[in-house]
Amino acid sequence: MKTTEDALKKLIKVKLNKAGLSEEHAEGVADVLVHADLRGVHSHGAMRVEYYAERIAKGGINTNPNFAFEKTGPSTGIFHGDNGVGHVAAKKAMDRAIEMAKEFGVAVVGVKRISHSGALSYYVQQAAREGLIGLSLVQSDPMVVPFGGVEPYYGTNPIAFAAPGKNDDMITFDMATTVQAWGKILHARSKNESIPDTWAVDKNGEPTTDPFKVNALLPIAGPKGYGLMMMVDVLSGILLGLPFGNRVSSMYHDLSEGRNLGQLHIVINPAYFTDLTTFKENISKTMSDLNNIKPAPGFDQVLYPGQNTTIIEQKSRLEGIEIVDEVYRYLESDVVHYNKYDDKDPFAK
Ligand code: NAI
Numbered sequence: 001m002k003t004t005e006d007a008l009k010k011l012i013k014v015k016l017n018k019a020g021l022s023e024e025h026a027e028g029v030a031d032v033l034v035h036a037d038l039r040g041v042h043s044h045g046a047m048r049v050e051y052y053a054e055r056i057a058k059g060g061i062n063t064n065p066n067f068a069f070e071k072t073g074p075s076t077g078i079f080h081g082d083n084g085v086g087h088v089a090a091k092k093a094m095d096r097a098i099e100m101a102k103e104f105g106v107a108v109v110g111v112k113r114i115s116h117s118g119a120l121s122y123y124v125q126q127a128a129r130e131g132l133i134g135l136s137l138v139q140s141d142p143m144v145v146p147f148g149g150v151e152p153y154y155g156t157n158p159i160a161f162a163a164p165g166k167n168d169d170m171i172t173f174d175m176a177t178t179v180q181a182w183g184k185i186l187h188a189r190s191k192n193e194s195i196p197d198t199w200a201v202d203k204n205g206e207p208t209t210d211p212f213k214v215n216a217l218l219p220i221a222g223p224k225g226y227g228l229m230m231m232v233d234v235l236s237g238i239l240l241g242l243p244f245g246n247r248v249s250s251m252y253h254d255l256s257e258g259r260n261l262g263q264l265h266i267v268i269n270p271a272y273f274t275d276l277t278t279f280k281e282n283i284s285k286t287m288s289d290l291n292n293i294k295p296a297p298g299f300d301q302v303l304y305p306g307q308n309t310t311i312i313e314q315k316s317r318l319e320g321i322e323i324v325d326e327v328y329r330y331l332e333s334d335v336v337h338y339n340k341y342d343d344k345d346p347f348a349k
Contacts, residue, residue, distance in 0.1 A: 001322075001323055001325050001328055002319065002320030002321060002322055002323070003320055003321055003323050003328065004320055004321065005034055005038060005316075005317070005321060008030075008034050008037065008046060008321055008323065008331075009027075009030040009031065009034050010030075011046075011328075011331040011332065012026070012029065012030035012033055012034065012046060012049055012331065013026045013027050013029075013030045014026075015049055015053055015331055015336070016029055016030070016049065016052060016053060016056065018053075018336050019052070019053035019054075019056040019057045019336050019337065020056045020057060020063045021056055021061075021063055021085060022063065022064070024088075025063070025084070025085050025088050028085065028087055028088035028091060029052065029085055029087045029088065029118075031087075031091075031122075032087040032091070032117070032118045032119065032122045033045050033046055033048060033049065033087075033118060034046070034321070035119065035121070035122045035125075036118060036119040036121075036122070037316075037321045037322075037323065038312075038313045038316045038317065038321055039119075039121065039309035039310070039312055039313045039316075040308075040309055040312035040313075040316070040322075041119050041121070041174075041309060042322070042323075042324070043181050043183035043184075044118045044119040045119075045323075046323055046327050046328075046331060047324065047327045048116075048118065049327075049330070049331060050327075050330055050337050050338065050340065050341075051251075051337075051340075051341050052085075052115075052116075053336050053337040054255055054336075054337035054338075054339065054340065054341050054342065055115065055255045055341070056085075057336055057337060058255040058256045058342065059255075059256045060083075060115070060254070060255040060256050060257055060258060060259070061083065061084065061085055061115045061258070062082055062083045062084045062258060063084075064084075065081065065082035065083065065084025065085075065089070066080070066082045067079070067080065067081065067082060067084060067088075067089060067092060068080045068082075069092075069093070069096050074100075074104050075100045075101070075103075075104040075105070075106055075107045075108065076100075076107070076108050076109070077096060077097075077100070077107075077108075077109045077110070078109070078110045078111075078112050078240065079092060079093035079096060079109055079110070079111045079112065080112055080113065081093075081111055081112055081113045081114035081115075082113060083113050083114065083115060083258025083259065083260065084114065084115070085114075085115055086111075086114035086115040086116050086117030086118070086259075086261065086263070087117050087118050087122075089111050089114045089117070090111050090114065090117040090122075090123050090136075090138075090263055090265075091122070091123065091126065093109045093110075093111040093263070093265055094109070094123045094126045094127065094134070094136075094265050094267075095126070096109055097109040097127070097265045097266075097267040098126065098127055098130050098132060098267055100267070101127070101132050101267035101268065101269045102130070102132070102269060104269075105268075105269045105271075105272030105273075106266075106267065106268050106269065106272070107265075107266070107267045108264065108265070108266050108267075109264070109265045109267075110236070110239065110240040110262060110263070110264050111262065111263040111264070111265065112240045112241075112242065112262055113242070113258065113260045113261070113262075114259070114261050114262070114263060115258065115259045115261065116140075116251065116259065116261070117138060117261075117263055119160075119174065120136045120137075120138060120158055120159075120160030120174050121160050121162070121172050121174040121306075121309070123136045123160070123265060124136050124160045124161055124162035124172060124174070125162050125170065125172055127162060127265075127267045128162035128163055128164045128170040128171075128172070129164070129170070130164075131164050131269075131270070131271070131276060131280070132164070132267050132268065132269050132270070133161070133162070133163045133164075133267065133268040133269075133270060134160075134161070134162045134163075134265065134266075134267055135159070135160070135161050135265070135266040135267075135268075136159075136160045136263065136264065136265050136266075137157070137158070137159050137160075137231075137232045137235050137236045137263065137264050138157070138158060138232070138236050138261065138262070138263040138264075139155055139157060139232065139233055139236045139237045139242070139244070139248050139261050139262050139263070140155030140156050140157055140158070140248070140251075140261075141155050141248055141249060141250045141251045142154060142155055142245065142246040142248055142250070143155060143156065143182060143216055143217055143346060144156060144157075144177075144178055144216055144217045144218065144219055144229065145201055145205060145216040145217075145218065145219075146219075146226055147219060147222050147223040147226040149205065150201075150203075150204065150205035150216075151216070151246075152215075152216040152217075152246065153245050153246045154177075154219075154226075154229040154230070154232075154233055154245065154246075155229070155233075155248055156176040156177065156178045156181065156182065156217065157176070157177050157228070157229045157232035157233060157236075158174065158175060158176045158177065158232070159174075159175060159177065159228065159232060160172070160173065160174035160175075161173045161174070163270075163283050164270075164279075164280055164283060165280050165281075165283035165284035165287060166280050166281055166283075166284040167284075169280075169283070169284050169287065170283075171283060171286070171287060171304060171305065171306060172306045172309070172310070173305040173306040174306065174309075175220075177219055177220055177225045177228045177229045177232065178217040178218065178219060178220060178225070179198055179199050179200075179217065179218050179219070179220055179225075180195075180199045180200075180217065182217065182346060184199070185199070185200060185211050185214050185217075186211075188211040189211045189212060193211070194209040194210065194211070195208075195209055195210075195211050195214075196209065197209050198218065199214075199217065199218060200214040200215075200216065200217050200218055201214070201215060201216055201218060202214065202215050203215040233245060233248075235264045236261075236262040236263050236264045237262050239262075239264065240262040240264070242260060242261070242262040243260060248261065249261070250346075251346065252341050252342070252343065252344040252346055253343060254342070254343065255341060255342045255343075286304065287304045287307075290302050290303070290304040291303070291304060291307075
């Protein structure tokens with residue numbers, strides 16, 4: 001079914017508020033989730049509300065966190081998340097990084113001890129809207145085999161980037177470092193469909209096409225994606241003195257405990273490196289150059305990185321946001337959560 005941005009935000013806010021979040025924090029989460037749904041990134045949109053509501057209700061997200069920003073150098077700092085809601089902590093931390101990058105040309109801010117923070121595109125776009133380049137990296141729970149390994153070690157450790165173009169244009173690129181998100185395996189299970197053998201491995205580390213035999217996901221581009229995951233883990237985990245690798249807490253294990261995750265925002269002020277107007281013009285030129293490349297057979301047009309989500313966002317704003325009926329029914333209902341996620345083994349059938 002379809003709904004509007006405002007209606008969806010309101011439903012999410014009410015539900016999370018009912019689960020125990022303050023109005024301000026519930027609204028902050030709703031903003032990030034609806035941003036994802038608007039862009040067609042439904043894996044990180046309203047479908048996550050039920051899981052968050054259960055974690056909040058069970059105490060695994062601090063509903064009254066002591067958020068604090070600790071400036072550790074002229075353009076560095078740590079935003080202490082106190083295991084409060086990750087979306088709000090990451091947004092506030094990016095606000096601080098933006099302030100410092102405006103003043104000093106660059107800023108690096110660690111977001112320490114947070115819960116899941118959703119789609120990273122939201123945070124890097126905060127920077128791009130201010131004429132800055134945003135980069136954000138976050139740890140996630142171990143579900144990916146290292147290249148050549150059998151046991152999961154890293155998470156789907158995403159990387160997001162945004163840069164401002166002319167007028168209100170911007171490029172936003174935001175990807176997990178796995179071939180496919182875990183949500184796509186779950187989707188294949190729900191439809192009893194097979195999966196390509198490039199997505200995941202079974203318990204012996206062999207590629208599998210059976211979504212029910214999946215024991216771990218595969219990194220993008222073999223050893224290269226594996227290396228990127230390592231970089232994300234170092235920058236958002238080890239650098240912040242947090243659990244790293246397979247010590248990172250699981251999304252579904254013990255919903256009464258804080259997750260202690262780390263995220264890193266890097267903001268670069270182009271005006272400290274080149275002429276800002278020219279920079280923005282050249283970002284827009286990059287976008288149009290790529291769009292004007294002759295498409296290969298089977299393609300209508302070359303899109304610039306991330307353009308597919310920008311196109312979906314423009315469409316959703318005109319025609320409404322596509323939401324799975326079941327998710328909408330839950331949001332409309334009086335139920336806070338269905339007690340579905342605690343201690344769920346993500347790989348179990
Ligand atoms: P994806 O695989 O759907 O897309 C990855 C990137 O490729 C996006 O920027 C997308 O716009 C771009 N893209 C896809 N098709 C394209 C095309 N035809 N032309 C040009 N660009 C194209 O995204 P993925 O990897 O599934 O990640 C989804 C979301 O999950 C992201 O927002 C990410 O931040 C989030 N995530 C969050 C985690 C967390 O723990 N907070 C963990 C993992 C992912």
